[in-house]
Amino acid sequence: MAEQNSNLMIDPRSGFCKSNSTFYSKRQPVALPSNESLDITTFISSHAHHGKTAFIDATTGHRLSFTEIWRAVDSVTSSLSEMGIRKGHVILLLSPNSIFFPIVCHSVMSLGAIITTINPLNTHREISKQIADSKPVLVFTIPQLVPKLGDSNLPIVLIGHELNTLPNSTIKPRIVTTLEAMMNKEPSQSRVKERVSEDDAATLLYSSGTTGVSKGVLSSHSNLIAMVQATLGRFRLDEGEQTFICTIPMFHIYGLAVFATALLASGSTVVVLSKFDMDKMLVAIDKYSATYLPLVPPILVALVNNADHIKKKYNLSSLRSILSGGAPLGKELIEGFLGKYPTVAILQGYAMTESTGIGASTDSLEESRRYGTAGLLSPNMEAKIVDPDSGEALPVNRTGELRLRGPTIMKGYFGNEEATASTLDSNGWLRTGDLCYIDDDGFIFVVDRLKELIKYKGYQVPPAELEALLLTHPEIDDAAVIPFPDKEVGQYPMAYVVRKTGSDLSDSSVMDFIAKQVAPYKKIRRVAFVASIPKNPSGKLLRKDLIKLATSKL
Numbered sequence: 109m110a111e112q113n114s115n116l117m118i119d120p121r122s123g124f125c126k127s128n129s130t131f132y133s134k135r136q137p138v139a140l141p142s143n144e145s146l147d148i149t150t151f152i153s154s155h156a157h158h159g160k161t162a163f164i165d166a167t168t169g170h171r172l173s174f175t176e177i178w179r180a181v182d183s184v185t186s187s188l189s190e191m192g193i194r195k196g197h198v199i200l201l202l203s204p205n206s207i208f209f210p211i212v213c214h215s216v217m218s219l220g221a222i223i224t225t226i227n228p229l230n231t232h233r234e235i236s237k238q239i240a241d242s243k244p245v246l247v248f249t250i251p252q253l254v255p256k257l258g259d260s261n262l263p264i265v266l267i268g269h270e271l272n273t274l275p276n277s278t279i280k281p282r283i284v285t286t287l288e289a290m291m292n293k294e295p296s297q298s299r300v301k302e303r304v305s306e307d308d309a310a311t312l313l314y315s316s317g318t319t320g321v322s323k324g325v326l327s328s329h330s331n332l333i334a335m336v337q338a339t340l341g342r343f344r345l346d347e348g349e350q351t352f353i354c355t356i357p358m359f360h361i362y363g364l365a366v367f368a369t370a371l372l373a374s375g376s377t378v379v380v381l382s383k384f385d386m387d388k389m390l391v392a393i394d395k396y397s398a399t400y401l402p403l404v405p406p407i408l409v410a411l412v413n414n415a416d417h418i419k420k421k422y423n424l425s426s427l428r429s430i431l432s433g434g435a436p437l438g439k440e441l442i443e444g445f446l447g448k449y450p451t452v453a454i455l456q457g458y459a460m461t462e463s464t465g466i467g468a469s470t471d472s473l474e475e476s477r478r479y480g481t482a483g484l485l486s487p488n489m490e491a492k493i494v495d496p497d498s499g500e501a502l503p504v505n506r507t508g509e510l511r512l513r514g515p516t517i518m519k520g521y522f523g524n525e526e527a528t529a530s531t532l533d534s535n536g537w538l539r540t541g542d543l544c545y546i547d548d549d550g551f552i553f554v555v556d557r558l559k560e561l562i563k564y565k566g567y568q569v570p571p572a573e574l575e576a577l578l579l580t581h582p583e584i585d586d587a588a589v590i591p592f593p594d595k596e597v598g599q600y601p602m603a604y605v606v607r608k609t610g611s612d613l614s615d616s617s618v619m620d621f622i623a624k625q626v627a628p629y630k631k632i633r634r635v636a637f638v639a640s641i642p643k644n645p646s647g648k649l650l651r652k653d654l655i656k657l658a659t660s661k662l
């Protein structure tokens with residue numbers, strides 16, 4: 109970036125340019141292909157490397173080589189095309205982690221169709237909402253999750269299992285085939301192959317952004333290509349292919365970017381766990397001599413708390429790096445980890461779904477020791493720190509909202525121009541909703557959140573969704589949901605509730621009412637009853653006052 113802006117006065121220490129109040133990345137820029145008709149799948153599958161095994165299923169030991177992966181993608185793409193799937197169609201993937209997850213994603217994307225994913229823990233109600241918003245034409249799922257699709261009547265492709273393993277249900281699902289059958293078909297030479305351009309949408313992942321309920325984030329092929337280039341540069345894979353453990357979900361941008369996309373270009377091996385299980389994760393590190401473990405802070409907390417027992421039981425000597433993302437890491441946790449596992453480096457990442465998994469990172473132990481930092485801006489990324497009241501762009505060491513601009517910033521929210529316009533300005537700057545400052549050396553520090561978001565175990569919980577549900581309770585007059593801090597899970601949802609006159613509704617019945625309707629990670633785990641919810645004169649909820657009230661007794 110700096111080279112292209114040779115007329116700018118960029119301070120080499122902080123990356124800050126006084127003339128336009130913009131921070132430029134201090135990282136070496138990464139090359140981005142100039143070919144406009146390039147899709148992400150062609151881009152990663154044509155990367156040269158010496159790797160052989162792409163994925164290992166940690167439960168069954170089933171291995172897929174790179175050759176098998178790309179052959180399978182070719183076959184499934186061809187089948188999808190024969191089924192009438194075309195550029196721009198949305199395909200839903202409802203599945204826990206599996207070695208087949210990336211095959212589905214890349215088959216869809218290489219056709220120019222759009223892959224949308226969802227957490228399998230979500231309820232039928234939540235899944236139906238996302239189906240109504242994203243309008244998929246086909247679903248890939250596992251037999252056990254078919255009932256969660258209810259009466260959507262969408263055509264279904266079953267992953268990994270035979271048709272006769274479907275759970276009994278009164279609703280007859282429209283199973284059209286299995287992924288296995290699609291993978292076993294010879295690719296057709298005559299399939300319809302539309303031209304996919306870099307700017308076409310590739311992924312549709314859901315995020316609540318800075319406000320409101322969950323929205324579909326459209327990332328393009330070029331967003332993903334830029335993400336791959338930045339991610340590969342970070343992992344320093346020049347010392348040869350590495351072995352990664354995949355325990356965090358592939359349906360969020362973190363897992364999708366790292367495991368289902370970027371690492372496929374690197375020749376590294378990914379050992380896949382279908383879901384998080386501490387013991388299985390540690391067995392997999394030991395058994396496959398894993399070198400990299402990407403995780404979210406709650407897993408790090410457990411590794412530190414049980415370190416003595418873990419180190420006695422498992423041989424973790426192969427492990428070189430932990431990658432932590434999705435939520436901040438405190439000084440105490442970093443020091444605690446380094447004390448217990450002195451040979452393992454912690455690398456941190458800061459990113460959003462809206463920035464296709466790229467933002468800032470610490471790329472060495474030394475950088476991570478700058479406690480509290482989210483790291484340096486990722487390659488090719490620009491930042492502004494904007495005063496939330498005046499809109500003025502601020503210099504180093506001043507706190508304001510972080511805005512990001514660069515090649516990984518999303519195209520926008522799917523079918524939601526209003527939300528797009530309030531998040532992404534006409535010059536391409538993305539509002540992160542995080543209050544940050546950037547220090548003299550260019551390191552970003554996240555101080556607070558402007559956005560209305562609860563992060564439970566690294567999962568987003570939008571308060572607006574829970575508030576809307578609370579208001580449907582016949583005995584609730586008004587409600588507000590806030591993040592309550594917790595050492596183990598980060599934050600959990602707490603509700604302030606105004607009962608209707610005469611009601612003696614209990615906190616447990618409020619919690620049960622919500623628990624029945626949402627995924628477990630969204631559950632309200634604390635309730636307080638109040639006479640009224642504090643609001644400003646225009647009726648906007650004063651969440652910060654409630655957060656202060658809730659945490660004042662801690």
Ligand SMILES: CC(C)(COP(=O)(O)OP(=O)(O)OC[C@H]1O[C@@H](n2cnc3c(N)ncnc32)[C@H](O)[C@@H]1OP(=O)(O)O)[C@@H](O)C(=O)NCCC(=O)NCCSC(=O)/C=C/c1ccc(O)cc1
Nearest residue numbers: 356360361362384433434457458459465565566567628629
């Ligand atoms: C591994 C975790 C941390 C813990 O797993 P867990 O303890 O098994 O809990 P679960 O989260 O799976 O399940 C939540 C709850 O559901 C329960 N549950 C479980 N399966 C069931 C069941 N089948 N029936 C019913 N109840 C159940 C489970 O018991 C639990 O309940 P509770 O114990 O009360 O909390 C898991 O929460 C997890 O994978 N979190 C990661 C979320 C995540 O990927 N976040 C990233 C978002 S994207 C992002 O921020 C980007 C960042 C990024 C940063 C840097 C980069 O370089 C790139 C990107």
